[in-house]
Amino acid sequence: MSTPTIRNVVLVHGGFVDGSGWQAVHRLLTRDGFTVKIVQNPTVSLEGDVAAARFILDGLDGPAVLVGHSYGGAVISEAGAHERVAALVYIAAFAPDKGEAVNTLIADPPPGAPVPPILPPRDGFLFLDRDKFHASFAGDLPADEAAFLADSQVPWGVGALAGAVTEPAWRHKPSWYLVATEDRMIPPAAQRTMATRAGAVVVEAIGSHAIYASQAAAVADLIRQAAASATY
Amino acid sequence: MSGEGSFAVALRVARHAAGLTLEELAEASGVSVRALSNMERGRALGPQRRTVALIADALKLGGVRRDEFVALAKVGRTRPAYVAAAPGLCELPGSIGDFTGRAAELAWIFRLVDALDESADRSNAAVISGGAGLGKTTLVVRAAHRLRDRFPGGVYFLDALGMSARPVGSDEILARVLRALGVRDQQIPEDAAERAGRYRQLLREKRVLVVVDDAASEAQVRPLIPGGGHSQLLVTSRRLLAGLEGVHRLHLDPMPAADASELLRRILAERADVPDDRDLQSLVDLLGGLPLAVRIVGNRLVSRPIWSAGDLVARLSVDQRRLDQLSAGDLTVGAAFGMSYEQLPDAARQLFRRTALVPGPDFGAALAAVLGGVAVPVAEDQLDDLVELGLMGVAEGGRYRFHDLVRLYAQQRLEREDSADTVIAVSRQMVAWLLATVTAAGGWFGPDAGRSADPVFASAEDAKAWIRIEAEHWFPALGAAAVDGDHHAVVRAASALHWFAEHWVHWPRWLEVFTLASDSAVALGDAGLQAEFLNHIAWVHTLPWRKDMPTALGCAQRALSLARQAGNLRQEGWALMYVAAARRGIGDLEAALTAVRQAAILLEQAGNARDVNQALLARGTIAFDLGDVAEALAAYQRALALVEDPASGMTAEIAEAELPHVLGLTARALGRVGRRDEAVPMMLRAVDLFGRLQVFMGQAAWLRILGEELYDEDHAGQARASLLQAADLYESVGQHDRAERCRAGAAAIEANTNSA
Missing domain, CATH: 3.40.50.300 (P-loop containing nucleotide triphosphate hydrolases)
Structure with missing residues (x-):
């Protein structure tokens, strides 16, 4: 494999989870010589998460591919304006347009789409029903791994879901989108619509919402291709 | 494939003859009931050779019966050899019987x-x-x-x-x-x-x-x-x-572990003792969800029943650490290939490594035999072993092919195990063999075809199939020989092939073939040869879809001066033929006629009847275009006499193919000078002959001339019928414009008849 022009990859996780889920992707990409940084965004507010991502981007020595999973897609759409960002990669992620927030995007679910088992907010934070976590979030992970994720949930701030994107970076930078075809959190049809709207190169893979962990090879492949194709 | 059915029947018949139930045969052979039952129902795609041997042993088949039994099973594994012109059919390969998951x-x-x-x-x-x-x-x-x-x-x-x-x-x-x-x-x-x-x-x-x-x-x-x-x-x-x-x-992601285990289990169904789940699971984990690796390891276990899954797990985990030279992603498969490769006999390993040198995507046993330095039947056996192990796949026409990862692996083994000198020597042997073979094949289409016994090909059909199928090998070999400085081999091959070029005009590489040969002729300092190849290059440029007449003219003129310099009458004549063709294409008919007249004289002196015939036809056509029908008719009639003369020196095959052309051209010219009574039967004969040769475009063209030019008003019905028949033929070959023109002509005749 020839040395890619872009050697940095920054990974942004979504709601309910933390950055450790990127471990397999990290392993695959570092093995190929990429420098991979994982943003541990607190998911309390969009501004806070964008700041966390910018903090990591500021510390890089060159151009990067910025990757977001799920809610992380909203974060990279906003933080992607950073000068170091050469390409955006959405992994089963929200890709809000100007003025849209995650709330706007989930307001109108397609008819018949499974409803994510989100419990009513407690003190401004959301959790997923632990008993439905495996089936809804991570159907293709082994039961014990899914149970661990369910029990180690990061509370997701309702403020983060309300944070609107000001000027989506996908309007100005090349974007890539991995649709998880078996996703029961964000309906695949909604993913396709957002991806097409963003003008992204769309790739589908058979996988649950936790595709960033269950199909790390597909995710890493897409990031590699984005790094190889983007010009900086 | 009909062969599958017949093996299925043969197995069932033999089992009944032996008085065995499925279970008893499974017991006696060590092959599972399920595998046997699949074979009997024709559902197993080509049972593996060792399995067949085990069954034959258990059935106590001997002698001819055993040979037939084994041969029938082989038909299921490979396709009937030599499917002529296989490339172009775009046939979907067979689906794998034990496909799992996904x-x-x-x-x-x-x-x-x-x-x-x-x-x-x-x-x-x-x-x-x-x-x-x-x-x-x-x-x-x-x-x-x-x-x-x-x-x-x-x-x-x-x-x-x-x-x-x-x-x-x-x-x-x-x-x-x-x-x-x-x-x-x-x-x-x-x-x-x-x-x-x-x-x-x-x-x-x-x-x-x-x-x-x-x-x-x-x-x-x-x-x-x-x-x-x-x-x-x-x-x-x-x-x-x-x-x-x-x-x-x-x-596509790696296969989930459950699917990979299921795949392995299905492949192992042919093995009597199914490994325990723990070993299977470890094996699948080691293989990283790569179906290719699973398949190869599975085949390995089936073909060598002495090895257990546990043995393989132990060896694989060691080998994956050892195979550090492979990139990380390929490590798993590399180790899996190693399992199979290392247990092959030395000679089979050598053949496996060296077939990585084959330039094209698939190859026959003959080429593999050259590389492996063994006789063809030996190579066939070794290749069958490789197929059985999954290291080699079977392509259309009973040929063999690598998966590209396996090919990479073979290349790596070659670099490690054979010296650079050996690799060069083996490559040269392959190039020499390919060029010698293509030279022999090309000879079947030249004027001396079939006059001496060809040790390589039994018929022109065989030679033709070989040239077309093996082009992906001999063409690169031509380039390799040129780089290597073996110019004699290059010019011999190109010279032998030019006869065949007329049978395969649409192949896109002729220009490169003749350019390579022309360069080699320069290197050899042989002006006559250079003239010959420049003529062939001119031919390529005059082909209807290329029609680069100025370039053709330039080549032909250079060929002309070189041929004169070398005193080569025949090439001089041909150079003038291409000068004429190019001039005609440019629209300078007068100059074309002058050139073709000279060409005819020179080619007659050179004395090859086929050349003379072509020169006469070219002369007739150009004269006809110029309106000089008398000269055209004279040329055509001489050509007709030549084609119909069994002692002309032309082969019967060529004369047969030429006759309908010459008859039609002569008939048309006769019609033009008012001798329609002679023209019509002659043209009808030409139409009939083209029909027999299944040259539909030719048939349609002559039917159109019959309808438009040869039938007079008293035969309006025949004229109309001919045009409609021509239209149908044109339609059948997709020439809608020409078909339309013929239908319009038929309608006009009908309107005329009605108004009269």
Whole structure:
């Protein structure tokens, strides 16, 4: 494999989870010589998460591919304006347009789409029903791994879901989108619509919402291709 | 394949004859009941050789009966040898009998096809991407088989050879699909845009599934994307082909462990003792969800029943650490290949390594024998072993091919185990053999064809099939010999091949072949040879779809002066023939006639009847175009006498092929000078002869002349019938404009008759 022009990859996780889920992707990409940084965004507010991502981007020595999973897609759409960002990669992620927030995007679910088992907010934070976590979030992970994720949930701030994107970076930078075809959190049809709207190169893979962990090879492949194709 | 059925029947008959139940035969042979039962129902695709041997032992088959039994099983494994002109059929490979898993991926593909029915303007192209050994090809082949009924226009499969050194160009892919769709060579447009247009038109009219396997780049497949309609394109590639717009993409991941275990279990169904679940699980974990690796390791266990799964687990875990030279992604498969490779006998290993030197994607046992330094039957046995182990695949026409990862592995072994000098020497042997063989094959189409016994080919048909199928090997060999400085071999081969070129005018490499040969002739300092190849180059430039007349003229004029310098009458004559053809193409008929008259004189002096015939026909045609019908008729009549003279020196085959041309041209000229009574029966004979030779364009052309020029007013009915018949023929070969012209002519005659 020839040395890619872009050697940095920054990974942004979504709601309910933390950055450790990127471990397999990290392993695959570092093995190929990429420098991979994982943003541990607190998911309390969009501004806070964008700041966390910018903090990591500021510390890089060159151009990067910025990757977001799920809610992380909203974060990279906003933080992607950073000068170091050469390409955006959405992994089963929200890709809000100007003025849209995650709330706007989930307001109108397609008819018949499974409803994510989100419990009513407690003190401004959301959790997923632990008993439905495996089936809804991570159907293709082994039961014990899914149970661990369910029990180690990061509370997701309702403020983060309300944070609107000001000027989506996908309007100005090349974007890539991995649709998880078996996703029961964000309906695949909604993913396709957002991806097409963003003008992204769309790739589908058979996988649950936790595709960033269950199909790390597909995710890493897409990031590699984005790094190889983007010009900086 | 009919062979599967007959092995199934033979097995059942033999078992009954031996008085054994399925269970008893399983017991006696060590082959599982399920595997035996699948074989008897013809569901096992070519049982492996050792399995067949075990069954034959258990059935106590000996002598001829045993040989027949083994041979029948082999028919199921490989295809009947020598399917002539195999490239171009775009046949879908067989689906693997024990295909497992990938249910969601199959469903994804089926949904795409369902969507075709809902709306015709949806994107109808999809790219299946993913790393090597993940089973992309197996998946799309499986899907294509399941989708056959949905595509009554046909399912066409093409290997784009994206991972090879020479991926197939998009023009060539289009040509092959068009050919497979029934478009004749002559009707395939030369212009790339027109060719793509014709393809898209056909895909709109029919419901066709086109599968392009292993695409290298966007450019390679972009012209293949259907524009609307109900046809579908499926592409597999290591790459996402992100530059293609409006296509659906599915990225293939490693197989989930459960599916990989199931696959391994199914492959092992042929083994009497099924390994325990723990060993299977460890094995699958080691193989990283790569179906290719699972298959190879599974085959290894089946073919060597002494090894247990536990042994393999132990060795694999050591080897994966040891094979550090392979890149991390390929490590798993490399170790899996090593398992099979290392237990082969030395000679088979040598053949395996060296077949990595074959330039083309697939090859026959004869070429492998040259590389392995063994006799052909020995090579066949070794190749069968490799097939059995999954290290080699079987391609169309009983040929062999590598998976590209296995080929990489073989190359690596070659670099490690053979010295650089050995590799060079073996490569040279291969090149020498290829060029000697293509020279022998080309000889079948020259004037001396069949006069001396050819030790290589039994017939012109064999020679033709070899030249066409092996072009992917002998063509690169020609280049290699030129680089190596073996100019004699290059000019011998090109010279022998030029006769065949007329039988395969649409092959796109003739210009390169003759240019290489011309350069070699320069290197040899042989002006006569140089003239010969320049003439062949001029021929390529005058072909109807190239029609680069100024370039043709330049080549012919250079050939002319070189031939004169060398005192080579025949090449001088041919150079003048091409001067005439080029002049005629430019529109300078007077100069063309002058040149062709000279050419005819020189070629008559040179004394080859076939050459003289061509010169006379060219002279007649140019004179006819100029309005000098008397000179034309004289030339044609001399040509006719020559073709009908058994003592002319022309072979019977050539004379037979030439006769309808010459008769028709003569008849037309006779008609022009008012001798219609003689012309009509002569033309009818020409039409009949073309019909027998199945030259439909020729038949249609002469029927049109009959209708338009030869039948007089008293035979208006025949004239009309001839034109309608011509129209039907033109229609059948896709020449709609010409068909229309003929129908219009027929209608005009009818109108005339009515008004009279």
